Amino acid sequence: MVAVSARAAARLRDGHVWVYRSDVTDPGTASAGSLVTVKDHRGKPLGAALYSSSSQIALRMVANRPLASRAEWLTLLRQRVAAAVAYRKELVKDSDAYRVLFSEADLLPGVIADRYNDVLTLQALTQAMDADDLRSAVVDELVTQTGVANVVERVEPRIRELEALPAKDSGLLRGTKTETAFTLNGLKFAYQALGGQKTGAFLDQRENYAAAARHARGRALDVFCYEGGFALHLARVCESVTGVDSSLPALEAAERNQKLNEPAVREIEWLEANAFDLLKDYSTAGEQFDTIVLDPPAFARSKRTLETAIRGYKELNLRALKMLKSGGVLVTCSCSHHVSEADFLAMLAAAAADAHRNLRLIEKRGAAQDHPMLLSVPETAYLKCVVGTAL
Ligand code: SAH
Numbered sequence: 016m017v018a019v020s021a022r023a024a025a026r027l028r029d030g031h032v033w034v035y036r037s038d039v040t041d042p043g044t045a046s047a048g049s050l051v052t053v054k055d056h057r058g059k060p061l062g063a064a065l066y067s068s069s070s071q072i073a074l075r076m077v078a079n080r081p082l083a084s085r086a087e088w089l090t091l092l093r094q095r096v097a098a099a100v101a102y103r104k105e106l107v108k109d110s111d112a113y114r115v116l117f118s119e120a121d122l123l124p125g126v127i128a129d130r131y132n133d134v135l136t137l138q139a140l141t142q143a144m145d146a147d148d149l150r151s152a153v154v155d156e157l158v159t160q161t162g163v164a165n166v167v168e169r170v171e172p173r174i175r176e177l178e179a180l181p182a183k184d185s186g187l188l189r190g191t192k193t194e195t196a197f198t199l200n201g202l203k204f205a206y207q208a209l210g211g212q213k214t215g216a217f218l219d220q221r222e223n224y225a226a227a228a229r230h231a232r233g234r235a236l237d238v239f240c241y242e243g244g245f246a247l248h249l250a251r252v253c254e255s256v257t258g259v260d261s262s263l264p265a266l267e268a269a270e271r272n273q274k275l276n277e278p279a280v281r282e283i284e285w286l287e288a289n290a291f292d293l294l295k296d297y298s299t300a301g302e303q304f305d306t307i308v309l310d311p312p313a314f315a316r317s318k319r320t321l322e323t324a325i326r327g328y329k330e331l332n333l334r335a336l337k338m339l340k341s342g343g344v345l346v347t348c349s350c351s352h353h354v355s356e357a358d359f360l361a362m363l364a365a366a367a368a369d370a371h372r373n374l375r376l377i378e379k380r381g382a383a384q385d386h387p388m389l390l391s392v393p394e395t396a397y398l399k400c401v402v403g404t405a406l
Contacts, residue, residue, distance in 0.1 A: 016043050016051065016052050016053075016054050016060075017039060017041065017042055017043055017045050017051045017052070017053050017054070017064070017066060017073075017074060018039070018040045018041040018043070018053075018054050018055070018056065018058075019034050019038050019039055019040060019053055019054070019055065019056075019061070019074070020038045020039075020040050020056065021055065021056050022038060023035070023038035023039075024055035024056065024061060027053070027061050027062070027076060027079075028061075029391060030389075030390075030391025030392075031391055031392055032075060032076040032119055032124060032389075032391075032392055033072045033074065033075060033076075033392075033394075034053070034064070034072070034073055034074035034076075035071055035072060035073060036070075036071055036072075036073040038073075039073045039074070040056065042066070042073075045066040045068075046066070046068070047066070047067065047068040047069070047142045047179070048065065048066065048067065048068075048141070048142030048143040048145065048146050049065075049066050049143070050063060050064075050065060050066075050077075050082065050085055050088050050143070051063070051064055051065075051066045051074070052064075052081040052082075053074060053076070060080070060081050061076075061079070062076050062077075062078050062079040062080055062081065063076070063077050063078040063080070063081055063082040063088065064076045064077060065077060065124060065125065065141060065142075065143035065144075066142075066143070067141055067142045067143070067178060068142065068179065069142070069177065069178055069179035070141065070142075070177055070178055075119070075124035075125060075141065075143075076124070077091070077122070077124065078091065085148075089148065089149070089152050092123065092149065092152055092153065092156075093152055093155075093156045095121060095122050095123050096116065096123070096152075096153055096156040096157055096160065097156060097160050098121075099115060099116050099117075099121040099123070100115060100157070100160035100161055101160075102121075102387075103115055103130075103385050106384050106385065107384075107385055109198070109199075109200050109201050110197075110198055110199045110200060110221060111130070111131075111132045111197050111198050112129070112130060112131045112132060112197040112198070112199055112204075112206075112216060112218055112221075113129070113130055113218055113221065113383070113385040114127070114128070114129050114130075114218055114219070114383075114385045114386050115128040115129060115130050115135065115157065115161065115385075116128040116153070116157075117385070117386055117387060117395075118140070118395075119389060119392050119394070119395055120386070120387045120388060120389050120392075120395045121387075123153075124141065124144075125139065125140045125141030125143055125144035126138070126139055126140065126144045126153055127140065128153070128157055129218060130161060130163060131195055131197040131206040131208070131215070131216075132195045132196065132197040132198070132206070133163055133164070133165055133192060133195055134163070134165045134166075134167060134192055134193065134194075134195045134206065134208055135157055135158075135161065135163050135165065135166045135167070136166075136167050136168075136169050136208055137150070137153065137154065137157070137166060137167070137168050137169070137188065138168070138169050138170075138171065139168070140171070140174050140178070141178055142178050142179070142180060145178070145180055150168075150188075154166050154188055154189060158189060164189060164190040165187070165189060165190030165191060165192040165193070165195075166187070166188040166189040166190060167185065167186070167187055167188065167193050167208040167209060168185060168186060168187075168188050169185045169208065170183055170184060170185045185208070185209055186209070187209075193207065193208045193209045193210075194206065194207045194208070194210075196275065197216075199216065199218075199221055199224065199244075200221065200224060200225050200228075200248065202247050202248065202251075202272075202276055202279075202280070203272070203275040203276055204216055204242065204243075204244075204247075204272050204275070205268065205271055205272060205275065214242060214268045215242075216242065216244055217241065217244055217310075218383065218385070218386070219350075219382040219383055219386045219398050220244055220245070220310070220348070220382075220383070220398075220400070221383040221385075222380070222383040222384065223346070223348070223380055223383070223400040224244055224245055224248040225248065226346075226378055226380060226400070226402060227245055227248060227249065227306075227308060227346045227402065228248040228249060228251060228252050230306075230344045230346075230377060230378075230402055231248075231249045231252055231253050231305075231306040231344055231346075232252060232253055232254075232305050232306060232344070233253060233254055233304070233305025233306060233340075233343075234253070234254060234255050234303070234304050234305050234306070235249045235253040235254075235255065235256045235257070235304060235305065235306035235307070235308070236256075236257050236259070236304045236306070236307045236308070236335075236338075237249060237256060237257070237258045237259065237308045237310075238259050238290045238293075238294065238307065238308060238309050238310070238311075238331070238335070239259070239260060239290055239309065239310045239311045239312065240258030240259055240260045240265075240266075240269060240285075240308075240310075241260055241262070241265045241269070241310075242265050242268040242269045242272055243258055243268075243269035243270075243272045243273060243283070244310075245258075245308045245310060245346070246258035246269065246273075246283050246308075247269075247272060247273060247276060247280050247283070249306065249308070250273070250280045250281055250283050251279060251280060253305070253306060255284070256283045256284070257283070257284040257285075257286060258283055258284070258285050258286070259286045259288055259290055259293055260285075260286075260287065260288075260290075261287065261288065261289050261290070262287075263287050266285045266286075266287055269283075269285055270283075270285055290311070290331065291330065291331070294331065294334040294335065294338070295334065297334075297338060298334050298337050298338050302338055303338055303339070303340050303343075304338055304339060304340065304343060305339075305340055305343050305344065306343060306344045306345075306346070307335040307338065307339060307343070307344075307345055307346070308346040308347075308348075309331050309332065309335055309345070309346070309347045309348060310346075310348040310350075311327070311328070311331060311348070311349070312350070313349075313350050313351040313352075314327045314328060314349075314351055314354075315351040315353040315354050316351075316353075317353065318353055320353075321353050321354065321358075324351060324353070324354060325354065325358065325362050328349060328354070328359070328362050328366075329362050329365060329366045329369075331347075332345075332347055332362065332363055332366035332367075333366040333369050333370050335347070336366055336367055336370035336372045336374065336405050337370045337372075339372070339405040340405075341405070341406065342404055342405070342406065343404070343405050344377075344402065344403070344404055344405075345374065345401075345402070345403050345404075345405055346400065346401075346402050347363065347400070347401050347403075348398065348399060348400045348401075349398070349399045350397055350398050350399075351397065352394060352396070352397035354399070356379070356399050359399045359401070360379075360401070363401060363403075367405075372405045372406065373405070373406040374403045374404070374405055374406070375403055375404045375405075375406055376401060376402070376403045377402045377403055377404060378400075378401070378402040379399075379400075379401055380399075380400040380401070380402070381396060381398050381399065381400065382396075382397070382398040386398075
């Protein structure tokens with residue numbers, strides 16, 4: 016039994032699933048990664064959780080009632096994996112790459128799995144999920160339910176450090192394949208789960224790629240293009256597309272992806288540049304575009320850096336808005352959880368005012384439906400994607 020503060024108990028009763036270390040009033044005999052019963056300050060049971068002896072998130076709830084045994088948790092775990100796979104089968108179309116398990120949002124805290132055609136990747140992000148019996152149960156059920164035989168475990172060294180887990184390498188857990196090609200909205204992309212230069216995709220943007228393509232036209236610019244997710248989609252409908260990124264390996268992968276899709280996807284111009292410098296040079300030179308996509312990395316990694324992050328987003332959006340022709344389309348994203356949708360829209364309004372443009376919103380979007388959010392766990396919502404027309 017682990018006892019938590021009245022504040023934590025109230026949060027759990029409101030449907031949240033985390034308890035911070037500072038709210039644990041008595042850890043009892045809980046050991047690293049164990050399944051425990053959580054009780055409030057009066058000793059009333061609140062449910063079952065997985066305990067971490069090192070993370071700031073000490074408890075992650077898995078049930079709102081105590082579980083009788085580890086075997087009962089293993090059964091529940093398998094049922095949840097099966098339900099998560101069934102949910103994706105219903106809603107993912109024209110694509111064989113998607114997130115299969117999304118941690119808290121699938122009631123499976125600490126585990127993420129993605130499917131790339133015939134290769135599954137797994138991340139075990141907590142002490143509890145790193146235990147052999149839990150990992151094996153997840154993998155067995157994933158393989159059974161998806162029919163995919165190859166499973167690669169991808170390890171984040173920083174997360175293992177936070178969870179005080181011994182270092183280990185990424186590697187194949189099942190099958191033989193670690194490389195493949197997958198399809199998103201009918202476009203092909205190469206995937207490498209291991210090896211020096213990992214490649215992949217931002218699967219959370221899958222539906223936003225399609226949305227961008229619905230509105231895009233003319234001369235298009237994809238800023239922070241990575242391996243070409245937006246650029247390839249734009250190239251099916253636009254006259255010309257330029258993709259910009261500061262990473263040369265990402266651009267090389269982008270070019271290979273473009274070639275995989277010829278002739279449906281025509282030549283794309285790939286530029287290695289710092290986006291801030293390039294946008295400045297382009298706007299000084301009076302360049303104009305019909306469509307601009309902005310998909311920067313998360314600028315705000317914590318609440319403290321929020322202000323700097325907003326300034327960064329504003330500068331990018333301001334420059335892009337200035338370069339859009341009248342009626343031009345802006346697709347602008349933020350994947351920082353700390354920047355709320357309200358913050359993001361306020362930043363965009365300020366950027367539009369400074370650019371002396373009106374921005375008419377066409378769509379306000381989030382992550383694709385295979386990355387669901389739990390209403391009671393705001394941390395599960397992070398991606399914003401706004402599509403608008405500059406007037
Ligand atoms: N739009 C992409 C994902 C972008 S991820 C997709 O849908 O697949 C963010 C990208 O920004 C990374 O590829 C990273 O290399 C790039 N990046 C980070 N800082 C940059 C900068 N200052 N200028 C240009 N690119 C940058």
